[in-house]
Amino acid sequence: MPVAPLKPQMKRAALLSLFVIAFCVLDAYSSPRIPVILDTDIGTDIDDAYALALVIASPELDLQGVTTVSGDTQARARLAAKLLWAAGGAFRRVPVYAGEPGKPLPIEQARWAEHFTSPQLKSEKAVDYLRREFNARPGKITLITIGPLTNIGALLKQDPGVAKKIPRIVMMGGSIARGYEPGSGPTPEYNIAADVAASRVVAIAARGRKSPAGVYSPHARH
Numbered sequence: 001m002p003v004a005p006l007k008p009q010m011k012r013a014a015l016l017s018l019f020v021i022a023f024c025v026l027d028a029y030s031s032p033r034i035p036v037i038l039d040t041d042i043g044t045d046i047d048d049a050y051a052l053a054l055v056i057a058s059p060e061l062d063l064q065g066v067t068t069v070s071g072d073t074q075a076r077a078r079l080a081a082k083l084l085w086a087a088g089g090a091f092r093r094v095p096v097y098a099g100e101p102g103k104p105l106p107i108e109q110a111r112w113a114e115h116f117t118s119p120q121l122k123s124e125k126a127v128d129y130l131r132r133e134f135n136a137r138p139g140k141i142t143l144i145t146i147g148p149l150t151n152i153g154a155l156l157k158q159d160p161g162v163a164k165k166i167p168r169i170v171m172m173g174g175s176i177a178r179g180y181e182p183g184s185g186p187t188p189e190y191n192i193a194a195d196v197a198a199s200r201v202v203a204i205a206a207r208g209r210k211s212p213a214g215v216y217s218p219h220a221r222h
């Protein structure tokens with residue numbers, strides 16, 4: 001089956017995703033096997049699948065779990081789980097947790113994993129998993145977010161004390177110096193604008209931290 005070429009915006013998003021994860025890898029170079037949790041809205045644009053594939057291919061990262069966010073989170077969880085299953089080995093034991101379902105959105109890739117099931121698909125809610133993990137291993141696990149911040153906002157709202165137990169958040173989010181198009185000004189960036197209330201909770205939690213949440217935006221770097 002022929003693969004349709006990526007739209008320019010999807011290409012940019014894919015490159016951004018690779019950049020974000022690569023930054024995390026470089027930062028972790030002196031400390032191999034950084035434990036990470038990936039929070040993703042995999043399934044709409046292709047960039048999140050690329051990002052998960054890159055995490056899988058990065059021996060510097062020790063993927064603890066995947067949480068899904070936005071729209072049909074169960075379908076997104078099946079996609080992530082099937083990709084991890086295809087990777088084989090220890091990745092078949094990486095747990096995947098769906099977040100609260102949100103407003104229905106097109107998930108073009110969902111058909112690939114429509115009937116997929118595996119023991120790594122967990123029934124525990126994503127926010128409960130995140131709260132349990134960060135409380136069990138304070139200061140140890142880096143959080144990578146490449147979707148709207150709904151799960152993270154809910155986590156910090158339910159348990160504000162968990163913020164100091166997350167050493168770093170590497171986030172795809174924010175438009176600081178320019179927007180999506182050449183010459184455009186700062187634009188409400190999708191992952192931030194998709195859940196402004198949650199983004200605000202995360203930003204407030206990060207304020208004043210010694211190691212604040214990292215926000216890496218391609219628009220700020222062009």
Ligand SMILES: [Ca+2]
Binds near residue numbers: 147
């Ligand atoms: Ca995404």
